[in-house]
Amino acid sequence: MSTMGRGLHGRVLDTLGPEITAGEYPPGSVLRTDELAQRFDVSRSVMREAVRVLESMHLVESRRRVGVTVRAKAEWNVYDPQVIRWRLAGADRPQQLRSLTVLRSAVEPVAAGLAAKNATAEQCAELTECALGMVANSRGHQLEGYLFHDVAFHRVILNASGNEMFARLGDVVAEVLAGRTHHDVMFEDPDPAAVTLHVQVAEAVRERDAERAERLTREITIGALQELDILAP
């Protein structure tokens, strides 16, 4: 779904990217372009394009006479959506989920505060609609419907903040929320307290109460941290 049909180099990345981000090659490992081209049965030019992409993500470094060396995780472009998807799909999933949730706990409250100041009337309406959708789907194992409105809610907040960098976290938050519903333990209906908080955030934004919107959103993210045992209950 993520990267289909982007040509041969994309096909190569679909398997090489996950391998590297899963840590299958220890940092400093050396790959040879020719060998990779052979392995994936593509021409050197295609392989070179794939390497260029990995290089732009700071996953590898290409140097003459030595080859393509895998970089240490600390150097990776961990905000690259593609890297995040690869990590979420592989063995590194738990840690990626944790670091993203911590990031959310920092960003979303501030974004909500800004949204209270900057949201358009239309965005306020959308927000209320999302919150009501969450309420409507909060009972009776309607997890998909709940997820849909939850994702939309957080997306509106991030967009309404007016900050382009916050807005670009919408996809990431969506994948975290989807992950929680699909992969992890989420058999039961969502916590009613969390649902209420979302409704109240929508209220606060509508009433332009930035301080309250921020505080309530912080409570939501604290809940998300607790789900992953990052905070003591």
Add this chain to the structure above:
Amino acid sequence: MSTMGRGLHGRVLDTLGPEITAGEYPPGSVLRTDELAQRFDVSRSVMREAVRVLESMHLVESRRRVGVTVRAKAEWNVYDPQVIRWRLAGADRPQQLRSLTVLRSAVEPVAAGLAAKNATAEQCAELTECALGMVANSRGHQLEGYLFHDVAFHRVILNASGNEMFARLGDVVAEVLAGRTHHDVMFEDPDPAAVTLHVQVAEAVRERDAERAERLTREITIGALQELDILAP
């Protein structure tokens, strides 16, 4: 400095990247690989590699029979350090500086709180050293020395937070701080209140007072926002 000697494709990116991120091509503009190769006097293969990199940054989209189309800014990978550098170097600098400063105001307080919990003894020592270095360079127009310790201070905080995604913002914060000192108005000595706050943050981290570290760092970032007139004074 940023991207020297990465080969011909890197040379091409050094001029094409800034052009695109500066908004010189309106979204939807179509570039032709052949024409670009001619313009930069490189082979098609080199040009293709450059396009692949731009594509992985979501700056452009390459489609058969139509060409390389420039994407809307809302789709760019705005967390890519290279994209950030390009934008900081061009016409988009003011907005990039603002959005980064808002991001800092969200992330750094939380990072400081985590640092108070997770910092090693060595990191605590480094932090204190940085704060003292700031104090020592805070008077008499020793701006470079002050900047050096300021950057180091924030880097230690982000690293000590224990969150890999926070840690990767160190370079970005460094560029924001450097930008403030070099490009923008910063003729006078730094605000003594800000210096004191840094010393106090180091104290709070050392004493494992997460709540205080977070609150004090929030004051620091509020100051940064005010410098850019993002907050009312």
Add this chain to the structure above:
DNA sequence: TGTGACAAATAAGTCTGACTTTTTGATCCA
């Protein structure tokens, strides 16, 4: 008039092979 199939044009995508350049590391000599 509209619609669907078919053909042509276009630009990216791919492959191959020859060549260049940089870097490493080994060898040889002082």
Add this chain to the structure above:
DNA sequence: TGGATCAAAAAGTCAGACTTATTTGTCACA
């Protein structure tokens, strides 16, 4: 020992031929 030189290795570059997907336009047919 140490420094200069040389050879090998692997990425980098180029040119050209070919393939493929996609769009656009045309024409026949309903």
